[in-house]
Amino acid sequence: MFNCSTRIRVRYGETDKMGVAHHGAMVTWLEVGRVEWCRAVGVPYSEVEAAGFNMAVAELTVRYMKPIFFDEKITIETVAEKFTARLARFSYRIFNSKQELAVVGSTRHLVVGKTLIRTSLSPELMTRFRRVLEQDA
Amino acid sequence: MFNCSTRIRVRYGETDKMGVAHHGAMVTWLEVGRVEWCRAVGVPYSEVEAAGFNMAVAELTVRYMKPIFFDEKITIETVAEKFTARLARFSYRIFNSKQELAVVGSTRHLVVGKTLIRTSLSPELMTRFRRVLEQDA
Amino acid sequence: MFNCSTRIRVRYGETDKMGVAHHGAMVTWLEVGRVEWCRAVGVPYSEVEAAGFNMAVAELTVRYMKPIFFDEKITIETVAEKFTARLARFSYRIFNSKQELAVVGSTRHLVVGKTLIRTSLSPELMTRFRRVLEQDA
Amino acid sequence: MFNCSTRIRVRYGETDKMGVAHHGAMVTWLEVGRVEWCRAVGVPYSEVEAAGFNMAVAELTVRYMKPIFFDEKITIETVAEKFTARLARFSYRIFNSKQELAVVGSTRHLVVGKTLIRTSLSPELMTRFRRVLEQDA
Numbered sequence: 175m176f177n178c179s180t181r182i183r184v185r186y187g188e189t190d191k192m193g194v195a196h197h198g199a200m201v202t203w204l205e206v207g208r209v210e211w212c213r214a215v216g217v218p219y220s221e222v223e224a225a226g227f228n229m230a231v232a233e234l235t236v237r238y239m240k241p242i243f244f245d246e247k248i249t250i251e252t253v254a255e256k257f258t259a260r261l262a263r264f265s266y267r268i269f270n271s272k273q274e275l276a277v278v279g280s281t282r283h284l285v286v287g288k289t290l291i292r293t294s295l296s297p298e299l300m301t302r303f304r305r306v307l308e309q310d311a
Numbered sequence: 312m313f314n315c316s317t318r319i320r321v322r323y324g325e326t327d328k329m330g331v332a333h334h335g336a337m338v339t340w341l342e343v344g345r346v347e348w349c350r351a352v353g354v355p356y357s358e359v360e361a362a363g364f365n366m367a368v369a370e371l372t373v374r375y376m377k378p379i380f381f382d383e384k385i386t387i388e389t390v391a392e393k394f395t396a397r398l399a400r401f402s403y404r405i406f407n408s409k410q411e412l413a414v415v416g417s418t419r420h421l422v423v424g425k426t427l428i429r430t431s432l433s434p435e436l437m438t439r440f441r442r443v444l445e446q447d448a
Numbered sequence: 449m450f451n452c453s454t455r456i457r458v459r460y461g462e463t464d465k466m467g468v469a470h471h472g473a474m475v476t477w478l479e480v481g482r483v484e485w486c487r488a489v490g491v492p493y494s495e496v497e498a499a500g501f502n503m504a505v506a507e508l509t510v511r512y513m514k515p516i517f518f519d520e521k522i523t524i525e526t527v528a529e530k531f532t533a534r535l536a537r538f539s540y541r542i543f544n545s546k547q548e549l550a551v552v553g554s555t556r557h558l559v560v561g562k563t564l565i566r567t568s569l570s571p572e573l574m575t576r577f578r579r580v581l582e583q584d585a
Numbered sequence: 586m587f588n589c590s591t592r593i594r595v596r597y598g599e600t601d602k603m604g605v606a607h608h609g610a611m612v613t614w615l616e617v618g619r620v621e622w623c624r625a626v627g628v629p630y631s632e633v634e635a636a637g638f639n640m641a642v643a644e645l646t647v648r649y650m651k652p653i654f655f656d657e658k659i660t661i662e663t664v665a666e667k668f669t670a671r672l673a674r675f676s677y678r679i680f681n682s683k684q685e686l687a688v689v690g691s692t693r694h695l696v697v698g699k700t701l702i703r704t705s706l707s708p709e710l711m712t713r714f715r716r717v718l719e720q721d722a
Contacts, residue, residue, distance in 0.1 A: 186620060186630070187335050187613045191326035191381055191497075194564070197505040198324050198479070201472040202598045209597060209656065219597070220656045223465075230515075231471040236508045241564055244328055245620065245631045290468070290515055323483060323493070324476045328634075331701070334642040335616070338609040339461045346460060346519065356460070357519045360602075368608040371647045378641075378701055382483065382494045427605070427652055461609050463602035465655055472598050518602055 178211040207250035233282035259294040315348040344387035370419035396431040481524035507556035533568040618661035626717040644693035670705035
């Protein structure tokens, strides 16, 4: 399956008094991975929103296996496990700067319109997403 | 002048690896103070927004005098130094749990509409704000 | 079981451009609930840390059932499902200002020392925690 | 003077319900610029800390001139206006994706040791910093 790889640096403000990156900051990194996945498949998330849709987070799971430290250059790998006009499921793996697997996560999303009511992505957007998704199959 | 006092606890996620509250978290506390000031004068900020206005932050200054630690119960004092239909200026003092002055800040705001273009608060909103502001004079 | 109830207001900076509280902010709210649970059972988390221990987050799950909005006064209910000298599991329910169940979450924690190596909470700390935990049984 | 230029993308979680990047997130971006400045002059900030020092933020000013939007690729320019063994002053300019000046900021820092007491950076660290700083003069 298409695996989008993104590299970012751990920011100082993302650490906590334990001396490591805060577990909440890492939730934000999954989002960074997801946004880059959208761009990589050719549909920037800003275009999804401009077309009147949001992919609201309905569920989140994260397993923290190794601490991640300030200023490490980490890698976020993002895969769409499922992607339909009405819902999506992504899985993520975050590697620390030594390429060790540090975090594993997943998110489930529901497509909603501007009023937060469930809806379906437009056929036009789905055609664009499918170009990559079907190469996967 | 009307001085709105708000108490909050320092959250774990607001600390950084220096072992103290991160200076960025404190910017968020000024915002908490400002929102509580609006409520205290009788115009919850959510109503300002519902009426089509935002008070966009145009300038921010903060002086950090003492570190603030995890779990401290701090006090944010907020005063409107200036408040017109088109702009506002607030000043803030944050006290640590020993009532020592730890942070001094100020923000300047411009009233904008939903499209982020400068505008004036409605006469109706201003009447409500003035009730408290004029007692100050 | 002992259920610790905490009330906080949704901050402006916790919202995102969807117009609702960001799903990452809610992870921080679970932490607020957990810290208040510790205080409520008589062992402030700052004392756990002062004794040389951390309860590192090893796993996190969150289900987002209803959006939560700016300035809502929400309630976080926190329960310790399991609490031993080496690990703990908490579950959380967040209610919106209409008392509707909006978010359900859980975290699993490992006790670590200052060097992030797994260890056990001291007998003295466990005695203090047990006073409440055993009333539960 | 040596001007360190850093490019980052605006994250979704950095926006607020006004639909733009939150003014608090931008404070974190200044920090990103400062950390990259340290790396660019050859002294990664993690090494400053490993040597037992912190450069605590004592003052912060930010002027917000244009809104910055989700997913924009922004540029942070960082300059050390002053840098001695005991204190430092940085100035920052943030440009939006159209290369328009959007934010101007400055920070003032005091060198402190691990116990947060004021001290001086070691001669060895200063020698390394000076290599770049003196080229500026």
